[in-house]
Amino acid sequence: MFKKVFIFIVLIGFALILVESYNFTGSGEELNEIATRYAEKGPDEVGAANLVGAVLVTYRGLDTLGEVAILFLAASIIGFFLKVKLEEEKVPRKVRKTSEILETASKIITPVIFLFGIYVFLNGHLTPGGGFQGGAIIASGLVLMLLANPIKKVNHSIISIVESISGFAFVFLGILGIFLASGFLDNSFIGLGDFGKLLSAGAIPIIYIFIGLKVGSELSGIVSNLQETQKEEI
Amino acid sequence: MILKIIAIILALAIIFMALLAVLNKKLIVSIIAAGAVSLFASVFYLLLAAPDVAMTEAAIGSGLSTIIFFYVLNKIKKDRLENV
Numbered sequence: 001m002f003k004k005v006f007i008f009i010v011l012i013g014f015a016l017i018l019v020e021s022y023n024f025t026g027s028g029e030e031l032n033e034i035a036t037r038y039a040e041k042g043p044d045e046v047g048a049a050n051l052v053g054a055v056l057v058t059y060r061g062l063d064t065l066g067e068v069a070i071l072f073l074a075a076s077i078i079g080f081f082l083k084v085k086l087e088e089e090k091v092p093r094k095v096r097k098t099s100e101i102l103e104t105a106s107k108i109i110t111p112v113i114f115l116f117g118i119y120v121f122l123n124g125h126l127t128p129g130g131g132f133q134g135g136a137i138i139a140s141g142l143v144l145m146l147l148a149n150p151i152k153k154v155n156h157s158i159i160s161i162v163e164s165i166s167g168f169a170f171v172f173l174g175i176l177g178i179f180l181a182s183g184f185l186d187n188s189f190i191g192l193g194d195f196g197k198l199l200s201a202g203a204i205p206i207i208y209i210f211i212g213l214k215v216g217s218e219l220s221g222i223v224s225n226l227q228e229t230q231k232e233e234i
Numbered sequence: 235m236i237l238k239i240i241a242i243i244l245a246l247a248i249i250f251m252a253l254l255a256v257l258n259k260k261l262i263v264s265i266i267a268a269g270a271v272s273l274f275a276s277v278f279y280l281l282l283a284a285p286d287v288a289m290t291e292a293a294i295g296s297g298l299s300t301i302i303f304f305y306v307l308n309k310i311k312k313d314r315l316e317n318v
Contacts, residue, residue: 133289136293140301223305230305230309
């Protein structure tokens with residue numbers, strides 16, 4: 001009885017919050033102060049055609065670093081707990097045979113998905129997308145590969161090497177910004193280039209490449225760790 | 235006008251899928267419904283002019299997390315059967 005009353009009170013409170021926020025977003029016509037600053041000065045200061053990418057990598061680059069660090073922590077905790085289980089059993093596991101359609105299709109589609117992921121994080125400063133999205137797309141390509149071929153072993157040493165090198169390079173480029181430009185993760189130490197070209201926006205494309213590789217290898221590590229510790233029965 | 239109609243249909247689909255995910259007894263149906271919520275939400279983000287968020291939601295929310303839920307579900311099911 002008390003539990004139901006409690007749930008009811010929580011739901012009422014949630015509804016009140018939602019009503020409040022509905023009234024708040026009524027006037028979405030004009031940008032607030034910070035957003036106006038970003039929208040007006042962003043193209044000149046950062047030089048990225050995708051303003052969201054400029055905010056994520058340069059203005060709020062520290063937040064992106066925090067997100068990548070949290071993702072790394074999650075991936076390493078999952079790997080740690082699953083690896084203990086993996087050491088106990090050396091017996092090769094039996095798997096159900098995958099359908100021929102999936103197997104054939106994955107051979108054609110997986111390289112295209114990888115290529116699309118690379119395209120997304122390479123063009124992160126020009127078109128919608130960026131390091132996180134590209135990395136996630138690469139990891140979903142790996143999921144398709146593992147679904148079609150469940151016995152396949154993913155090489156974990158390559159994943160961890162790529163991951164640590166790109167994480168190191170990300171922080172290194174950020175620190176380079178302190179010495180050569182005006183602050184941590186400032187992108188203007190390379191030269192902004194022409195607005196809207198592939199080689200523009202200073203260090204943003206390079207940072208996005210490293211973020212994409214890092215996120216992609218972390219998510220691939222999570223998926224392949226989970227996949228290797230599955231116990232399937234025929 | 236047509237965008238508003240699509241948005242309303244998407245919102246109804248999201249609510250329906252969310253209720254299905256909570257109320258259904260089978261966990262597999264719940265996982266697929268939760269993935270569908272993310273998929274519809276990503277189309278919604280696209281309508282709200284946020285393609286970056288839409289890409290993240292489609293790739294992580296409806297792709298990877300659904301697969302990870304399935305892997306974990308399979309794992310805990312087998313563990314529970316062995317321990318009993």
